[in-house]
Amino acid sequence: MSNPIRLELSSLPRRHPQSGEDLLYDYGRAAVHRLCVDPDSLPEGAEEREVTIGHTPVGEITAMTHRVIVGWAGHLNREFCERAGISRNAIDLTEAAAIVFAALTISEFEGGRIQHVIQTTGRGDYYVEVDWQAKPALLEIRGVLADDTPTGSVTRAKVQEKRKKIVSGYVSVTAFRHRHSGMPYSALCFVSPPPSKPAKAAKRKRK
C-alpha cells in the first residue's frame, strides 16, 4: 500500500487563500481539540493522527477510500482546549472541527477553495461557499463526535441526510471517533444537480 497522504493543518492558508487563516487559527483549534483531546485523548506530544477518507469524486457513485495523516504540529493549544470544553457546547466545537476537515479534503481531493464560512443558527449549522473550478458551490458539513456503531451507520446516515438536503454541491461528514474504521473518518462526496426535464416532454407527459 502506498504511503498515506499527509494533510497538515498549517497548509490551510495556502490551500484556501481567502479563508485559510481563519480555518487554521480559529476553527483549527477546535479540530485539534477533537483530534487529540476529546473524544479520544492522545498521549502528550502527539502531533498527527491517521484518518480514513471516503471520497466520492464528481460523477462517481462509489467512494474511494484513502488513508491520510493529519498533522497539527505547533497548533495544539491546551489552554484553548481546556476553556473551549467548558465554554462551547459539544455540537459547535464538532461542527467547527468538521469545517477544517472539509477544508482539507475538498482542497486535496477536489482542488476546491473555501471562500466563506458563516455560522447560521445556534445548532452548529454553517453556510459555506466553495470556489470549485470556477463554479462556486455550496458545501454541507456535519460533524459527529463519536460514531460507536459497528458499521459506521451513524456517519452514513448523516451523509445521506445531507445528500438529500443539498440540491447540488458537496457534502462533508467527519466522525472524530469511528469505531468501524478504528480511527477518525471523513466522507466527502459531490451531489450532482437533478437532470432538468425538457419543457415539451413534461407537457406531453401531463396530457
Next chain:
Amino acid sequence: VIVSRIDPNAMSTHAAAKGFRALCEGDTVLARVKYGEAGHILEAGAAQTQSAPEKNLLRFLAASQYYHGGDYQRALRVVRRTKPKYLSESDREKFEAFRKDVEERADAGYVARIAGAVRAAWQERRIDDAIKLLQRHPYIVERAELAWQRAVLCSVSGRLKAAALFSADAVRFSGSHPAVLILRAGMPLASQETRSEADAVELARLLLEHSPTPLDWLTASVVLFPNVRDGDLAAGVELLRRFERARAEFPGLSAATAHDQDIRSWMCHGFFVAVLTADRLNGREAALALLTEAETFGPSGNYADIFRTLRADNGEWFKSPEVQKLANEGPVRLRGQVNGRYDAPFATAA
C-alpha cells in the same frame, strides 16, 4: 455565491471566525464586537441586492451573526424584516426555529429567567447542567463574572486546571479588581472544604501556572502549613519559598489593591504562617526577624493582636492552642468569603 459577491474580501468570514474563537475563550466582549462586524457586513449586503432570495438569505445570515454576538434586539429587528417565503426550504426550517429562539432571548425577562435556571442548577449541585446553560447563554452576565462562575463550577466538579484558567480570566477581565484577586486566591481553601486537602494543594499549584498574583503565591504557601505542622520539613522549605515570592511581588500590585483590607489581612496571615514555619525550620531568631518584618508591613485587622501574642509568647508556638487557633482563623475567614460567592452566583451580575 451570494456572500462572495457582496463581501469579496471575506471580511464577514474573518470577523465571524474571530467571534467563534473569542466565545471559545470566554471573551464575550470581543465576540460581541466581531460577530457584530460580520452582521453589519451581511446586513449592508442585503441592502445592496435587488434579488429577494439573496436579500432575505443575507438578512438571515446577518441576524444569526448578531445572535451569536449576543445582540438579540438587533437580531430580532433583522429577523422581523426577513421574509421566509424567499428562503430555500431547508433554510426556512432553520429560520423558523431561529426566529423563536431570538424572540425568547430578546424578551425582557430572558436574563432573569436563565440566571434563575443557572442558580437552581448550581444550588442543586447539577454542575454540568449549569455549565451547559452558560454555554448556551454566555451573555447573561458580563465576561469577568462569567469567567468566575465557570471557575467555581470547574473547581467544585474537580476540573482544577480549567478552574485555574477561568479564574485567571476573571482577574484579567475585571482589570485585576481586588475583590476578584482575593476570590481567586481563596479558591483552593473553598475547594479544600468541598473536596479534599489534596485538591486544595493541587489547585493552589495550578494557580501558580496561570498568571499568578502575589495573593496566589500566598495561598500556595499557606495550604502547605498543615504538612509543616505534621513535620514535613520539605513542605516548610517550599512554604517559605512561595511566601518570599508573594512578598517580593506584593509591591507590584496597584495602590488600591495593596491597600484593600481583605488583601492586607491575607498577606498578614501569610506572614503569620511563615513566622511559625521559620521557627520550626530555622529557629526562633529567624522567626523573630520575620515577625519584625511583618510588624513593619503593617498588620491589618486582628493581626496586630496576633503578632503581639507571638512577640510576647516565649513558649512553644507550635504547641500553643491559642496560636494554632489563630493559624486556622485566616483561612476560615477567607474561605467563608469565597464560599459565600460559591453559593450565591450572580451576586455581582448586575
